[in-house]
Structures are given as C-alpha cells and as structure tokens.
Amino acid sequence: TSKIRIGIAGYGNLGRGVQAAIAKNPDMELVGVYTRRDPQDLQLASPAPRFAIADLQQHTGQIDVLILCGGSKSDLPEQGPKYAALYNTVDSFDTHARIPEYFETVDAPAKAAGKTALISAGWDPGMFSINRVYGEALLPDGETYTFWGRGLSQGHSDAVRRVPGVAAGVQYTIPSQEAIDRVRAGERPALGTREKHQRECFVVLEDGADAEAVREAIVTMEHYFDQYDTTVEFIDEQTLAAEHSAMPHGGFVIRSGNTSDAQKQVIEYSLALGSNPEFTSSVLVAYARAVHRMNQAGITGAQTVYDVAPGLLSPKSAAQLRAELL
Ligand code: NDP
Numbered sequence: 597t598s599k600i601r602i603g604i605a606g607y608g609n610l611g612r613g614v615q616a617a618i619a620k621n622p623d624m625e626l627v628g629v630y631t632r633r634d635p636q637d638l639q640l641a642s643p644a645p646r647f648a649i650a651d652l653q654q655h656t657g658q659i660d661v662l663i664l665c666g667g668s669k670s671d672l673p674e675q676g677p678k679y680a681a682l683y684n685t686v687d688s689f690d691t692h693a694r695i696p697e698y699f700e701t702v703d704a705p706a707k708a709a710g711k712t713a714l715i716s717a718g719w720d721p722g723m724f725s726i727n728r729v730y731g732e733a734l735l736p737d738g739e740t741y742t743f744w745g746r747g748l749s750q751g752h753s754d755a756v757r758r759v760p761g762v763a764a765g766v767q768y769t770i771p772s773q774e775a776i777d778r779v780r781a782g783e784r785p786a787l788g789t790r791e792k793h794q795r796e797c798f799v800v801l802e803d804g805a806d807a808e809a810v811r812e813a814i815v816t817m818e819h820y821f822d823q824y825d826t827t828v829e830f831i832d833e834q835t836l837a838a839e840h841s842a843m844p845h846g847g848f849v850i851r852s853g854n855t856s857d858a859q860k861q862v863i864e865y866s867l868a869l870g871s872n873p874e875f876t877s878s879v880l881v882a883y884a885r886a887v888h889r890m891n892q893a894g895i896t897g898a899q900t901v902y903d904v905a906p907g908l909l910s911p912k913s914a915a916q917l918r919a920e921l922l
Contacts, residue, residue, distance in 0.1 A: 599625040600888050602881070603659040603683070605649065605675060607631045607638055609843070610665035610688065613877025615644065621881055623911045627658055656682050661884040663687075665877075673698065680713040680898070681705035684891045686883045688718040688876055695721065695900075703898035712891040713898045717883045718876040719867055720744070724849045726901050727865040731851025735861055738853020741779045743771035743792060747845030747872065755820045756797050759813045761805030764833065766840045768796045771847065779850050782860035795826040798840055800833050845872035882909040 602618055604611045607629050618626045626644040628651075629635075635646035647655070652662070662683035666675050668690045679685050680702045689698050695716055706713040716722065720742070728740050745768065752767035775792050778785045797814055801807060811828045815821050831839075846867040853861055869875045883901070886908035890899065907917050 599623055600885060601625055601627045601658060601660045602884055603627055603652070603655070603662040604629045604644075604665055605652065605662055605679060606665035606671060607633075607646075608665060608667075609873035610877050610880070613871070613874040614663050614665060614881060616874060617878040617881040620878075621885075621911065623885070624881065628655065652679065652682065659683055660888050661686060663880050663884055665880075673701070676713070676715065677701045677705050680711055681709045682711070684712045684887050686714045686717055686880050686887055688722070688880060689716045690718060690721055692721060699898045699900070707897040710891075710896050712887050712896050714883050714887045714904065715898055715900060717901055718879050719845075719869070719872075720847070722876070722879055722901055723865070723867070724847070727849040727863075728851075729902060731849065731853075731863050734863065735851050735853025735855070737855075738851050738861075739784045741787070741850045741852070742847065743776055743850075744847040745769040745771045745793065745845070747847070747869070748840075748843050752795065752820055755817060756799060756814055759810055759817075761802050761810045761813075763800045763802045763805075764836055765797060765799040766836070768798075770794045770796055776848065776850075779852055780862060780864065782852050782862050784852050789823045790825060793824060795821060795824045797826065797828045798831050798836065799828055800836050801830055842870065843872045845869045845875075885909060885911065 600623060602624050604614050611629065615626060618624050629644050629646045630649045630652055631638060632649050635648055638646060662679055662685050664672060664675055664679060664685055664687035666672050672687055672689045676687055676698065689695065699715055702713045702715055724742060731740050747769050749767050749769050753765065756762060756765040756767050771793055772791060775787050799810065801810060807830055814828050815826045846869045848864060848866045851863045855861055883904065886904045889908050907914055910917060
C-alpha cells in the first residue's frame, strides 16, 4: 500500500514538530513544507522540499492531507477555510470560545469540495476534550477538573515580557498539589482560581530596572496574574537560555463521580510533555491518518476529535486491533 502523503502549511514550532512526527510513522511521507516566508530563507534545513504557500493552489494532486500549523489567532481563521476547499486538512485551532464559529467557516468549503477537515486537534483542545467527554458520559453524576502544568504558558510569558524593565522572561503554570490530591480522593471540591494553579515567573531585568517595581507590576496584572499566587525570580540571560528554553507542558483531566450514594469513582488522564509543540504535532499526524481514511469512506466536511473513532488513529487495521489490543 502506498504511503499517506502529508503537506505542512506553516513552518513554526508545530511545523517542525509535524516533520519530526512523520519520521516516526512509516506509513506516512512528507511531500512538502509550505511557507509565507521565502522558502529558501527558512533557517532550519528541512529534508522535505520547501515551497511558497501560493504553490498550494497547484499541488492538490500531490497531497493527501495538509496539516495546518499556523497560529490560532490570525493564521487559521484565514487558512482553515481557504485550504479546506482544496485539501483534506488537520489543524490545532485552540481558541476555545470560537471553535463553534470556526467549525462553520471550515465546514461549508470542505463539504462543497468533498474534503474532510479535522479542526482543533492537539491536547487541549484535543486529547483533554476526549477525556472530558468520556468522564461525563461514564459518570453523569460528577465533576470534571482540568489542571494545567507544570508548563510554559506562551500567553503569560508574552505578558511578562511587555512589563517595562523586563528584558526577557518566561512564565510557568503550576497545578496545586493540594487541590489535585483532594480531587483524586473523590471529594468533589469547589475550587477557586487561586486554589487550582500558581504562577511562577523567571525574569531578566533591563539594565537599571527596579526589581521591586517589576515584581509589583507582574503580580498585580489584571486577568493574567491578579487572581493567582505568583512568584517572580530574577535571573541572568545565560540562566534563561540554559534552563528555560524548552517548552514543557501537560496537565490532568480528572472526572470524579458517584455511581450510587456509597460509591465514588475517579477517572484520570494525565500528560507530562517535554515539548508541547512536538506532542501536539504527534497528535495532528495521527489525526491526519484518520482524516485520510474518513475521506476515503466518504465522510466529508468539518469534524472534531469527537467525530473520529479511536481505531482510525492507529496504523493497524481493525482486525489487527481486535487481535492485539482488545
Ligand atoms: P509559531 O508562532 O511557531 O508558528 C506559527 C506560524 O508563524 C508558522 O506557521 C509560520 O508560518 C510563522 N512563523 C514561525 N516562525 C516564524 C518566524 N521566525 N518568523 C516569521 N514567521 C514565523 O506557533 P506554534 O507552531 O508554536 O503554534 C501554532 C498554534 O498551535 C498556536 O497558535 C496554538 O493555537 C496551537 N496549539 C494548539 C495546541 C492544542 O493542544 N490544541 C497546543 C499547542 C499549540 P509561515 O511558515 O507561513 O511563515
């Protein structure tokens, strides 16, 4: 059988992660990386051919699934509908509040073209979403808890870097161990924002900046930090580069419920990720396999992870899965 031909649209963290993930999946091959920048200028030499993104208009016969690796804020709202009219697609759109609206904008062009467009894959949304549904369906009398971290938050790191006097910095989200322990024990506690997560910042100051003023500006920042217990540690540039350039993340989805007055049940799914983008990309690649199969089976239009049967993610056949994993 021939390999599933994958294209990558957008060569950032996820684009590089998809390239790495395809190397781990022998039933797939990377046929091209497409970028809005000059394809010759991409710093990391990619073993795959590099093209200008405009070439996607002509390459429809060469790609089975196009993985959209653009940002959720401004790239995917434009690229999602556009490429769903030309290719089967997978993306990681993660602006939770706008997912229903994004689904509609992708569904219409995909359906019209007979293409399959899987939106919002990854881990949250993505694997965490699936585990929330399993939890709710299996334990209807219960509570769902999501804890994030320990992980680097891109949005909060950006917010720290915008504070006057900050030369560079990162922010980690830390789940509260005490809160997790209570949830695991089946207490079903009502937890406030401050009780669930702490925030930890590592900051490099600009020359002559007032550390106390910077700390105060960070911990009191509305929405980002004021509702949390936040620590700020000042470090030098070398330490930042040596100890804080990875992108770890992860977290827990826990459903705690009662099947009768006497019986508590707790379900937990947890992720400890060395690299958030590389893991997210691995999920996108598995969903690309499912999308290829769904399209061949005549299932078209926009889809979410809820619409994909688990067996479709596996390179193994249904018969193999029945024999080996059931
Ligand atoms: P990046 O900022 O690394 O890349 C986004 C786009 O920016 C790329 O597709 C690329 O497009 C362009 N780009 C990348 N590097 C440069 C550069 N040096 N100069 C100019 N342009 C550049 O984002 P990520 O790959 O880290 O994340 C993409 C999205 O993935 C996020 O917005 C987030 O919403 C989502 N995500 C979802 C997760 C989930 O669980 N569902 C988890 C993690 C992320 P081009 O090549 O065309 O220039």
